[in-house]
Amino acid sequence: MTALLEVKDLHRSFGPVKAVDGASLTVDEGSVTALIGPNGSGKTTLFNLITGHLRPDGGSVRFGGADATTAGPAALHRRGLTRTFQQARIFPQLTVQENLVVASGFTWRELFGRRINPRDAEAAQRLLEEFRLAHVADLYAAELSYGQRKLLEFAAVLMSKPRLVLLDEPTAGVNPVLIETMEQHIRERNAAGITFLIVEHDMGFVMRLCDPVVVLDRGREIFVGTPAEVQQNPAVLDAYLGA
Amino acid sequence: MGAKAIGPARGAVFLLLVGSLPFVGVQHWVLNMLVFTLMYAAMSSAWNLVGGLAGYPSLGHAAFFGIGAYIEAIWFQHHSVVSGYEPFYLLPLVGIVGAVIGYPFALVAMRTRADVFAIVTITLLFVGQTLAFNLTGLTGGAQGLAIPPAPFSADSFERPYYLVLLLLLAIAMGVTWLTMRSKVGLSLSAVRADEDKAAAIGVHVGGVKMLTFCVSVGITAMVGGVWAAYESFIYPQFAFDPLITIGIVLMTFLGGRGTLWGPVLGAFVLELAQQYLAYTLGGNEYYLIAYALVFLVVMLLMPRGILPTLQARLRSRRRRRAMPDDPVAEPAPPPIGSAADYAVSIPAPNGSER
Numbered sequence: 001m002t003a004l005l006e007v008k009d010l011h012r013s014f015g016p017v018k019a020v021d022g023a024s025l026t027v028d029e030g031s032v033t034a035l036i037g038p039n040g041s042g043k044t045t046l047f048n049l050i051t052g053h054l055r056p057d058g059g060s061v062r063f064g065g066a067d068a069t070t071a072g073p074a075a076l077h078r079r080g081l082t083r084t085f086q087q088a089r090i091f092p093q094l095t096v097q098e099n100l101v102v103a104s105g106f107t108w109r110e111l112f113g114r115r116i117n118p119r120d121a122e123a124a125q126r127l128l129e130e131f132r133l134a135h136v137a138d139l140y141a142a143e144l145s146y147g148q149r150k151l152l153e154f155a156a157v158l159m160s161k162p163r164l165v166l167l168d169e170p171t172a173g174v175n176p177v178l179i180e181t182m183e184q185h186i187r188e189r190n191a192a193g194i195t196f197l198i199v200e201h202d203m204g205f206v207m208r209l210c211d212p213v214v215v216l217d218r219g220r221e222i223f224v225g226t227p228a229e230v231q232q233n234p235a236v237l238d239a240y241l242g243a
Numbered sequence: 244m245g246a247k248a249i250g251p252a253r254g255a256v257f258l259l260l261v262g263s264l265p266f267v268g269v270q271h272w273v274l275n276m277l278v279f280t281l282m283y284a285a286m287s288s289a290w291n292l293v294g295g296l297a298g299y300p301s302l303g304h305a306a307f308f309g310i311g312a313y314i315e316a317i318w319f320q321h322h323s324v325v326s327g328y329e330p331f332y333l334l335p336l337v338g339i340v341g342a343v344i345g346y347p348f349a350l351v352a353m354r355t356r357a358d359v360f361a362i363v364t365i366t367l368l369f370v371g372q373t374l375a376f377n378l379t380g381l382t383g384g385a386q387g388l389a390i391p392p393a394p395f396s397a398d399s400f401e402r403p404y405y406l407v408l409l410l411l412l413a414i415a416m417g418v419t420w421l422t423m424r425s426k427v428g429l430s431l432s433a434v435r436a437d438e439d440k441a442a443a444i445g446v447h448v449g450g451v452k453m454l455t456f457c458v459s460v461g462i463t464a465m466v467g468g469v470w471a472a473y474e475s476f477i478y479p480q481f482a483f484d485p486l487i488t489i490g491i492v493l494m495t496f497l498g499g500r501g502t503l504w505g506p507v508l509g510a511f512v513l514e515l516a517q518q519y520l521a522y523t524l525g526g527n528e529y530y531l532i533a534y535a536l537v538f539l540v541v542m543l544l545m546p547r548g549i550l551p552t553l554q555a556r557l558r559s560r561r562r563r564r565a566m567p568d569d570p571v572a573e574p575a576p577p578p579i580g581s582a583a584d585y586a587v588s589i590p591a592p593n594g595s596e597r
Binding site: 051053072073074077078082083085089091092093094098101102103105106108110111112113114115116156157160 | 423424425426427428429430432433435436437439440441442443444445446447448450451
């Protein structure tokens with residue numbers, strides 16, 4: 001396997017707080033890599049640095065073999081790197097269907113075409129059926145439940161046919177049935193060739209789905225290994241339980 | 244959405260009806276009132292592209308009104324008016340110059356959002372007014388500029404201005420309609436809801452914002468051009484008038500931000516009410532109080548504007564009829580143009596998501 005994403009010695013401080021302090025990690029093409037760590041260990045900041053929502057103070061990010069350290073979210077999206085947010089960020093005033101279409105990425109010429117053309121509708125419909133959201137396609141996204149919003153955001157990032165998807169706590173606040181659904185979707189998409197990097201607190205979910213697991217503590221990685229190795233590693237236990 | 248199919252038909256009927264008024268013996272004072280109403284309807288429609296669809300509450304649009312007025316006036320210092328129609332021939336140029344001036348301004352101003360954007364844009368209005376007062380060689384300063392009056396017959400003097408303004412209104416509404424039906428409109432909705440997220444999923448955020456702003460202020464400048472020709476004498480304080488900005492924004496909010504007909508409805512209600520009250524309550528300033536009262540009452544009863552409130556009621560009634568057994572309360576459609584609309588568009592400070 002080749003490295004799709006390489007993060008080297010990344011630094012980012014907020015005032016005196018070193019949120020990310022020399023973190024390095026590699027995400028292999030085709031993997032479902034987990035990023036875990038106690039609260040405040042810098043997971044989301046690392047996500048923001050990788051996806052261009054924040055600029056690093058130092059270090060480098062390479063994506064698909066090319067430098068991506070200073071690229072913004074839009075540029076990275078065009079290169080096939082996309083993400084979801086901890087609090088699902090959907091467009092509440094657009095319908096569920098429109099939320100998908102707007103995320104499909106269009107050219108300048110398409111911009112002046114119809115708001116939803118038959119091809120858009122078909123592509124959206126296929127995803128909505130897969131995610132069991134077809135019955136709410138015409139509702140405003142604001143009318144969806146919390147779990148449905150997370151599913152919608154996940155479905156939306158798939159519209160642009162990404163290479164790497166970063167999921168920020170996909171199961172937080174979601175009921176057990178939906179968690180299972182989410183898991184299944186990630187598996188299927190991974191089998192179809194999409195690479196995942198997932199921040200997650202639900203250890204059962206991580207253990208079932210992810211390999212390898214990267215453990216972050218105080219802004220840098222302290223361990224990388226299989227789920228089983230992570231569970232037995234004293235440094236990891238120490239980080240979680242405190243010394 | 245069946246409204247889409249009958250949309251153009253409804254628009255055509257409206258334009259034909261309004262367009263026929265000058266030919267059926269409507270009195271001059273009424274036509275004069277309607278000229279101003281059409282002026283505001285066209286500008287509110289144009290403003291709605293930026294303030295409604297994109298969610299950028301510009302308070303600087305009156306600056307482009309003034310720019311358009313001064314382009315006309317300055318041009319006719321050096322050219323003569325023969326048939327009376329020359330000021331209209333100049334309008335496309337006025338629109339283009341307005342849009343070209345708008346571009347670099349938007350490039351800077353649209354880096355800010357919501358309240359900050361409103362403040363930044365209103366500065367342009369005062370910069371324009373100050374320039375008009377002080378570039379005396381070009382604008383005549385406080386003396387103002389005269390455009391030679393058109394030799395139209397007194398019986399139908401308003402008619403050409405009325406029809407050209409109606410055409411500008413038709414253009415503004417046509418552009419709005421096309422925008423809403425295209426992916427430009429879809430992109431603008433995403434920008435209004437969550438601009439950073441929109442950018443991160445590949446929406447051409449900067450492009451659609453610039454495009455919309457330039458088209459919007461271009462139309463506004465053309466309205467200013469017609470106004471200058473109609474008045475045939477312009478002064479800085481009336482060409483660059485904060486009251487114009489306030490009027491445009493109030494009318495759009497009243498009728499319904501982000502809708503096709505809202506700004507037009509708002510303009511017809513408020514402008515006609517204002518003019519009528521000014522006539523009937525006469526020389527004292529009571530009409531301003533009455534004008535504010537009209538606005539307050541509507542905002543109290545329909546805080547989202549007239550059309551969105553009616554649409555929401557219709558939508559929920561239709562749904563209730565569709566599923567009469569559904570015990571679940573109807574969730575309100577998301578407020579377009581409410582305070583919450585602004586809240587989501589305020590950018591999070593960098594790194595707050597840690």
